[in-house]
Amino acid sequence: MAAPVLIDTDPGIDDALALLFGWNSPEISVEAITTVAGNVPVEQGTVNVFRLLGLREPSPRPVIGVGAAEPLARALVTAQRYHGEDGLGDLPDWPEAEKPPLEPDAVSVIVDHARRLQRLLTLVAIGPLTNLALTLKADAGAVSLIGRIVAMGGAVDVPGNITPTAEFNMSVDPEAAHRVLAARLPLDLVPLDATRQAVLPRAGLKSAFRRGSGPLGDRIVAFTERGFRLDHAGGAQGLVLHDPLALALAIDPTLAEWEAVRLVIGPEGETLRASGEPNCRIAKGVDTDRFLRLFLERLCPPVPPRPASS
Numbered sequence: 001m002a003a004p005v006l007i008d009t010d011p012g013i014d015d016a017l018a019l020l021f022g023w024n025s026p027e028i029s030v031e032a033i034t035t036v037a038g039n040v041p042v043e044q045g046t047v048n049v050f051r052l053l054g055l056r057e058p059s060p061r062p063v064i065g066v067g068a069a070e071p072l073a074r075a076l077v078t079a080q081r082y083h084g085e086d087g088l089g090d091l092p093d094w095p096e097a098e099k100p101p102l103e104p105d106a107v108s109v110i111v112d113h114a115r116r117l118q119r120l121l122t123l124v125a126i127g128p129l130t131n132l133a134l135t136l137k138a139d140a141g142a143v144s145l146i147g148r149i150v151a152m153g154g155a156v157d158v159p160g161n162i163t164p165t166a167e168f169n170m171s172v173d174p175e176a177a178h179r180v181l182a183a184r185l186p187l188d189l190v191p192l193d194a195t196r197q198a199v200l201p202r203a204g205l206k207s208a209f210r211r212g213s214g215p216l217g218d219r220i221v222a223f224t225e226r227g228f229r230l231d232h233a234g235g236a237q238g239l240v241l242h243d244p245l246a247l248a249l250a251i252d253p254t255l256a257e258w259e260a261v262r263l264v265i266g267p268e269g270e271t272l273r274a275s276g277e278p279n280c281r282i283a284k285g286v287d288t289d290r291f292l293r294l295f296l297e298r299l300c301p302p303v304p305p306r307p308a309s310s
């Protein structure tokens with residue numbers, strides 16, 4: 001049976017890749033998606049989820065819950081400089097997306113799935129942790145039922161990507177990150193220490209799509225172009241697959257080595273090692289080749305060649 005997953009996201013170029021990867025992974029069933037302010041304002045992130053739903057039409061169709069518009073205690077700082085004003089590379093020609101519903105809200109969706117699925121549920125958080133912190137406040141008992149939480153965020157033994165010491169998701173909402181780490185949850189954190197090993201070379205995407213990938217593949221090439229360009233400019237050898245790696249580790253934890261650690265959150269979202277009982281595990285050494293193979297196999301189902309006309 002496919003394991004039920006809820007994805008909390010702020011799409012985002014790499015978030016979009018994680019959703020497409022998840023929708024084509026037989027080990028999991030993406031039951032719900034909740035959106036949060038982060039890379040872009042939450043309204044835009046929600047539009048992006050509906051754009052992707054329209055493009056891919058996944059089955060089952062996930063429940064969508066719109067989440068927090070602001071971090072818990074500070075103003076939102078987005079990453080539109082990287083992801084584009086619209087979060088998906090500012091392509092001019094997305095088809096009109098379905099109108100996002102006002103309800104249910106993200107907290108209700110998380111509570112409902114946690115209470116119904118309990119230990120079976122894996123929550124994959126690939127944006128700031130605001131929605132999860134708000135759910136803890138609303139119903140900590142429900143959150144404590146969740147089997148596993150995999151969250152992309154932090155920079156433990158490596159430099160940050162938003163300040164010299166902080167990673168983006170943690171720096172957007174450090175107060176939320178603090179509450180999540182203090183809640184004694186089965187938390188697997190996927191920090192930059194791991195995601196910087198998950199780099200997709202441009203040639204990798206091209207060769208994966210050589211078999212024919214149709215309009216979905218063309219769109220992936222188009223909306224990732226900006227990410228490839230900016231990651232190259234930042235010194236990487238391709239596109240850094242932060243959120244897809246978190247999703248992959250939700251599917252198969254053996255793709256990385258893990259270390260149980262105690263972390264505390266600094267004032268700007270720094271993830272600092274501390275002494276005492278571990279409060280999460282962090283992903284470390286990644287089996288990059290195996291991860292990239294899995295990701296590219298699943299990102300976009302190949303389009304069967306058209307039968308020759310007689």
Ligand code: BDR
Nearest residue numbers: 012015079126168169242
């Ligand atoms: C994280 O920040 C966002 O810009 C990405 O989507 C990812 O979740 C990487 O630091």
Ligand code: CA
Nearest residue numbers: 012015126127
């Ligand atoms: Ca993200």
